Amino acid sequence: xxxxxxxxxxxxxxxxxxxxxxxxxxxxxxxxxxxxxxxxxxxxxxxxxxxxxxxxxxxxxxxxxxxxxxxxxxxxxxxxxxxxxxxxxxxxxxxxxxxxxxxxxxxxxxxxxxxxxxxxxxxxxxxxxxxxxxxxxxxxxxxxxxxxxxxxxxxxxxxxxxxxxxxxxxxxxxxxxxxxxxxxxxxxxxxxxxxxxxxxxxxxxxxxxxxxxxxxxxxxxxxxxxxxxxxxxxxxxxxxxxxxxxxxxxxxxxxxxxxxxxxxxxxxxxxxxxxxxxxxxxxxxxxxxxxxxxxxxxxxxxxxxxxxxxxxxxxxxxxxxxxxxxxxxxxxxxxxxxxxxxxxxxxxxxxxxxxxxxxxxxxxxxxxxxxx
Amino acid sequence: xxxxxxxxxxxxxxxxxxxxxxxxxxxxxxxxxxxxxxxxxxxxxxxxxxxxxxxxxxxxxxxxxxxxxxxxxxxxxxxxxxxxxxxxxxxxxxxxxxxxxxxxxxxxxxxxxxxxxxxxxxxxxxxxxxxxxxxxxxxxxxxxxxxxxxxxxxxxxxxxxxxxxxxxxxxxxxxxxxxxxxxxxxxxxxxxxxxxxxxxxxxxxxxxxxxxxxxxxxxxxxxxxxxxxxxxxxxxxxxxxxxxxxxxxxxxxxxxxxxxxxxxxxxxxxxxxxxxxxxxxxxxxxxxxxxxxxxxxxxxxxxxxxxxxxxxxxxxxxxxxxxxxxxxxxxxxxxxxxxxxxxxxxxxxxxxxxxxxxxxxxxxxxxxxxxxxxxxxxxxxxxxxxxxxxxxxxxxxxxxxxxxxxxxxxxxxxxxxxxxxxxxxxxxxxxxxxxxxxxxxxxxxxxxxxxxxxxxxxxxxxxxxxxxxxxxxxxxxxxx
Numbered sequence: 001x002x003x004x005x006x007x008x009x010x011x012x013x014x015x016x017x018x019x020x021x022x023x024x025x026x027x028x029x030x031x032x033x034x035x036x037x038x039x040x041x042x043x044x045x046x047x048x049x050x051x052x053x054x055x056x057x058x059x060x061x062x063x064x065x066x067x068x069x070x071x072x073x074x075x076x077x078x079x080x081x082x083x084x085x086x087x088x089x090x091x092x093x094x095x096x097x098x099x100x101x102x103x104x105x106x107x108x109x110x111x112x113x114x115x116x117x118x119x120x121x122x123x124x125x126x127x128x129x130x131x132x133x134x135x136x137x138x139x140x141x142x143x144x145x146x147x148x149x150x151x152x153x154x155x156x157x158x159x160x161x162x163x164x165x166x167x168x169x170x171x172x173x174x175x176x177x178x179x180x181x182x183x184x185x186x187x188x189x190x191x192x193x194x195x196x197x198x199x200x201x202x203x204x205x206x207x208x209x210x211x212x213x214x215x216x217x218x219x220x221x222x223x224x225x226x227x228x229x230x231x232x233x234x235x236x237x238x239x240x241x242x243x244x245x246x247x248x249x250x251x252x253x254x255x256x257x258x259x260x261x262x263x264x265x266x267x268x269x270x271x272x273x274x275x276x277x278x279x280x281x282x283x284x285x286x287x288x289x290x291x292x293x294x295x296x297x298x299x300x301x302x303x304x305x306x307x308x309x310x311x312x313x314x315x316x317x318x319x320x321x322x323x324x325x326x327x328x329x330x331x332x333x334x335x336x337x338x339x340x341x342x343x344x345x346x347x348x349x350x351x352x353x354x355x356x357x358x359x360x361x362x363x364x365x366x367x368x369x370x371x372x
Numbered sequence: 373x374x375x376x377x378x379x380x381x382x383x384x385x386x387x388x389x390x391x392x393x394x395x396x397x398x399x400x401x402x403x404x405x406x407x408x409x410x411x412x413x414x415x416x417x418x419x420x421x422x423x424x425x426x427x428x429x430x431x432x433x434x435x436x437x438x439x440x441x442x443x444x445x446x447x448x449x450x451x452x453x454x455x456x457x458x459x460x461x462x463x464x465x466x467x468x469x470x471x472x473x474x475x476x477x478x479x480x481x482x483x484x485x486x487x488x489x490x491x492x493x494x495x496x497x498x499x500x501x502x503x504x505x506x507x508x509x510x511x512x513x514x515x516x517x518x519x520x521x522x523x524x525x526x527x528x529x530x531x532x533x534x535x536x537x538x539x540x541x542x543x544x545x546x547x548x549x550x551x552x553x554x555x556x557x558x559x560x561x562x563x564x565x566x567x568x569x570x571x572x573x574x575x576x577x578x579x580x581x582x583x584x585x586x587x588x589x590x591x592x593x594x595x596x597x598x599x600x601x602x603x604x605x606x607x608x609x610x611x612x613x614x615x616x617x618x619x620x621x622x623x624x625x626x627x628x629x630x631x632x633x634x635x636x637x638x639x640x641x642x643x644x645x646x647x648x649x650x651x652x653x654x655x656x657x658x659x660x661x662x663x664x665x666x667x668x669x670x671x672x673x674x675x676x677x678x679x680x681x682x683x684x685x686x687x688x689x690x691x692x693x694x695x696x697x698x699x700x701x702x703x704x705x706x707x708x709x710x711x712x713x714x715x716x717x718x719x720x721x722x723x724x725x726x727x728x729x730x731x732x733x734x735x736x737x738x739x740x741x742x743x744x745x746x747x748x749x750x751x752x753x754x755x756x757x758x759x760x761x762x763x764x765x766x767x768x769x770x771x772x773x774x775x776x777x778x779x780x781x782x783x784x785x786x787x788x789x790x791x792x793x794x795x796x797x798x799x800x801x802x803x804x805x806x807x808x809x810x811x812x813x814x815x816x817x818x819x820x821x822x823x824x825x826x827x828x829x830x831x832x833x834x835x836x837x838x839x840x841x842x843x844x845x846x847x848x849x850x851x852x
Contacts, residue, residue, distance in 0.1 A: 121532050128805070134805070138802060138805065140712075143744050144529070144745065147780040147790075148786070148806055149824075150564055150567055151805060153562075156563070157560050203584040205656070298554060350547050353812040357809070
């Protein structure tokens with residue numbers, strides 16, 4: 001095992017591409033957060049960081065777009081946008097070091113996804129450094145554009161296995177004025193899911209619609225903004241048919257909810273929205289907590305780390321129709337199971353073909369992802 | 373010469389569903405872009421997903437290129453046949469397979485029209501992407517083109533609503549991309565497929581997300597001294613944090629044409645008009661409507677008309693959507709252009725279009741989705757003799773869009789029509805990266821060849837994975 005691994009933080013796309021073209025095994029680390037997600041990879045020959053590519057290249061306030069280098073910390077970009085009353089509508093759990101590149105490479109996010117979509121929905125253009133030493137771009141910097149293939153979506157969520165994201169062009173949104181949150185409690189997963197479902201099918205125009213579950217009790221959280229948020233909140237509270245309150249100062253409440261997406265052992269469950277009661281029940285049976293996007297069918301299940309691999313397997317068995325991807329986890333858990341919950345099928349064969357075209361030498365993050 | 377392919381297609385889809393005589397092939401020679409035409413060797417109309425798969429397999433075995441076709445309403449020549457290739461028309465695949473409102477999903481076959489999706493989930497839900505051709509265009513075509521529409525500024529595009537696809541790859545293999553649930557582990561091949569213009573395979577099943585219908589809508593038109601003033605209104609609305617469901621602009625010539633067809637009683641002496649729609653809770657809509665009216669007033673807005681009922685709302689929309697067909701009343705021949713610009717560059721680009729129109733001695737009517745900067749200049753010309761000149765003018769308008777930081781196309785696609793413009797926006801390494809994706813899906817290049825990419829390219833073999841030789845690792849030898 002190597003004692004000191006070579007580290008590089010190139011300051012240009014061309015330099016990054018040249019480093020990839022050298023071959024070997026390159027760990028694309030970004031700024032080093034979310035390093036514990038995916039398979040346990042072998043030792044790399046080179047760790048590629050994006051610290052030296054950290055410029056907000058453009059903020060076109062009038063057009064609600066921006067171009068950002070991969071190494072820009074999300075928090076720093078948000079401060080720049082907030083000065084113009086705008087935001088990038090992606091709100092993963094707080095982490096001062098977390099970068100834009102890492103956010104898009106892992107397709108992470110938070111409660112705002114309910115209204116504004118995922119990273120794939122907000123990226124409008126991309127520049128990437130590829131293993132063949134070239135720098136390629138796709139998309140553009142306007143919000144509507146169908147010229148060429150949508151490689152921005154392909155690289156979003158690819159965990160750096162197709163190449164290094166160098167810059168992203170994103171769509172911004174106006175920062176909503178005064179927001180309030182309706183919080184309703186239930187001790188029964190079915191009642192909680194029913195209330196969340198009622199909110200999901202009502203044209204509330206909510207900014208976020210989450211559920212939380214811990215220690216045998218749960219909450220539905222509905223965030224509303226706009227000039228009429230307060231009065232809509234009261235109507236929403238009635239719609240939920242649960243014991244509900246309206247929280248005006250709600251930032252801490254949402255920070256806590258987002259923090260539930262991180263932990264010693266966290267499994268992201270992709271399911272149908274109607275499976276929420278089963279997800280809550282399965283999580284509870286393994287001693288877990290849940291933070292869920294109720295209308296989207298996505299849940300983050302926090303599990304106790306002791307006997308973690310067995311708990312993950314039991315969760316998967318209880319949710320046969322869902323996909324359960326392990327995110328935060330101790331190395332021994334990640335080594336004991338397939339974190340990606342991958343299925344061997346023709347689609348995975350196609351994914352391998354995509355990887356083989358972009359990175360035939362398996363240079364970029366080898367061993368990390370569910371292909372090759 | 374056919375290698376029995378046509379007979380094979382007859383055996384798969386039934387002889388009555390394979391067209392080979394010239395008269396019937398003529399219907400399929402072009403899509404909505406009529407100045408390109410080509411004669412395929414056969415058109416096959418499969419009736420099931422399995423038949424589509426078998427047709428693709430037969431083409432792959434014979435090494436014959438194929439073009440998938442939905443309703444044929446595309447405006448970039450994306451469904452133009454390959455000469456002597458096969459057209460696989462999915463117009464018989466028009467079943468709504470599943471409506472799952474509990475999960476806000478609909479599963480349809482690719483030949484289902486756009487408007488039928490909204491009908492299937494009405495009245496409590498709707499499917500937001502709404503191209504002007506929505507009563508005829510197919511979901512399969514929408515997926516191929518990543519279609520937009522007037523409500524996309526707020527709601528997003530086709531790609532934001534497709535959660536799952538069943539795709540027949542060019543070698544006949546069937547893959548499932550995504551599904552009813554979100555975030556399938558692995559590469560976002562779904563995102564890469566939507567908008568790939570039929571070059572990555574044929575869609576046989578589409579799973580779409582639908583959303584709750586808004587509780588309330590307010591729709592208005594207002595008229596302004598110039599398109600510049602109207603553009604300022606759009607900027608002010610957006611910077612006030614208002615996200616209208618739609619915000620559409622027409623210039624004087626487009627108003628004149630639409631009025632002749634729709635007879636909405638629009639004044640003909642203004643420089644431009646805006647159609648603005650707000651949706652959401654009744655309370656929020658009314659609050660926003662007051663703000664919008666104030667902004668319009670500040671920029672010389674007049675003759676403001678707020679739709680009082682659904683009939684009037686439909687009339688205002690009909691007038692806007694009539695703009696393309698109505699242009700034929702001003703000029704029997706015209707090209708519809710589709711470019712995108714950053715919204716803040718609107719006045720400057722419109723001035724450039726005016727200059728070009730004057731220089732070429734031609735009329736250009738402008739219709740646009742103003743919220744997202746998607747321009748549809750209609751370049752009017754007198755007859756065939758002027759067609760080449762009009763096409764040149766149309767191309768220069770695109771150059772102006774790209775130079776302003778925009779795009780060659782917002783919703784119509786590259787197809788054959790714009791492929792030679794691709795180098796204006798993309799450099800060689802970009803095109804080479806596109807080709808990597810194309811080759812992963814279709815190494816033989818049989819799915820809709822000759823579209824999107826500016827020049828024909830071959831795929832070649834994937835190089836074997838690079839392996840470090842033990843001598844290299846030990847520092848004994850180097851690789852050159």
